[in-house]
Amino acid sequence: MARPDLLAALKQRPLLCDGAMGTQLIAAGLQPGQCGELWNIEQADIVESIHRRYRSAGCQLLTTNTFGATRPNLERHGLVPQLVQLNMSAVQNARLAAGSEGYVLADIGPFGGFLEPVGDATEADVLALFIEQAQALAQADAFIIETMSDPVEMALAIRAVRKVSSLPIIATYAFSKSPTVFRTMMGTPAADAITAAIDAGADVVGANCGTGLDLPDYVRLAGDLVAAARGTPVILQPNAGAPKHEGGKLIYDALPQQMAAIVPELCSAGLKIIGGCCGTTPDHLAAMAKAMS
Numbered sequence: 001m002a003r004p005d006l007l008a009a010l011k012q013r014p015l016l017c018d019g020a021m022g023t024q025l026i027a028a029g030l031q032p033g034q035c036g037e038l039w040n041i042e043q044a045d046i047v048e049s050i051h052r053r054y055r056s057a058g059c060q061l062l063t064t065n066t067f068g069a070t071r072p073n074l075e076r077h078g079l080v081p082q083l084v085q086l087n088m089s090a091v092q093n094a095r096l097a098a099g100s101e102g103y104v105l106a107d108i109g110p111f112g113g114f115l116e117p118v119g120d121a122t123e124a125d126v127l128a129l130f131i132e133q134a135q136a137l138a139q140a141d142a143f144i145i146e147t148m149s150d151p152v153e154m155a156l157a158i159r160a161v162r163k164v165s166s167l168p169i170i171a172t173y174a175f176s177k178s179p180t181v182f183r184t185m186m187g188t189p190a191a192d193a194i195t196a197a198i199d200a201g202a203d204v205v206g207a208n209c210g211t212g213l214d215l216p217d218y219v220r221l222a223g224d225l226v227a228a229a230r231g232t233p234v235i236l237q238p239n240a241g242a243p244k245h246e247g248g249k250l251i252y253d254a255l256p257q258q259m260a261a262i263v264p265e266l267c268s269a270g271l272k273i274i275g276g277c278c279g280t281t282p283d284h285l286a287a288m289a290k291a292m293s
């Protein structure tokens, strides 16, 4: 029997998404300043093996290595001519690891600039560059538009995907720590950002990453997101705890068992998809998978 469509599967039980890709690529030898997405072609076996480790850990949802594979991000590396191939290969690498039971999520990140009037990008430009990437990713099982801060950019990305695909769309923002309501970096309250994504056509909404959030913050955020989503399925992909400054870098060092310890609370808050962001590894996801089962 073929596995159900992702949205039908979420009605049956919560699913586990994967964790960070970038840190795994660096651990495998990616150099600072190198384009990690180029490895979808040049080191496809390594990218596939990272996906396989997450799949073996118990992750049903695998995210393509395409967070920075929009035109402006690839321009910085002189890789625009490879845009289509980088994105298509990324789906293939995740597909090989996902097998017949897993789902491939086509990852779309922020385009890297700001819309007018803060920046100089027009809505038409941004819509076009998201359409370009989404077309190349259309063989996935669903899209995940993540780490967004601007609800207008989010809405453009959702509209872009809808122009080229009828696959489910997952839409996640990065929120900042706050004693009251969580907000995006652009200052939008979480409830407004979530409503904007649902209004634009997202099928699943929520958050990934975040600025300065510790594990109890993520539990509180989960409750806020579920309330804001009013019945739309919610995803949360926390970092491995609050960031610590070490040698000019941010380190996320919550242990796998510490992340697993909040999973029951995240599930009872009503989340339908749980995963990981910065600092999470296949070991973290394996511990979280055990806590979900």
Ligand SMILES: [Zn+2]
Residues within 6 Å of the ligand: 208, 209, 210, 239, 277, 278
């Ligand atoms: Zn992150």
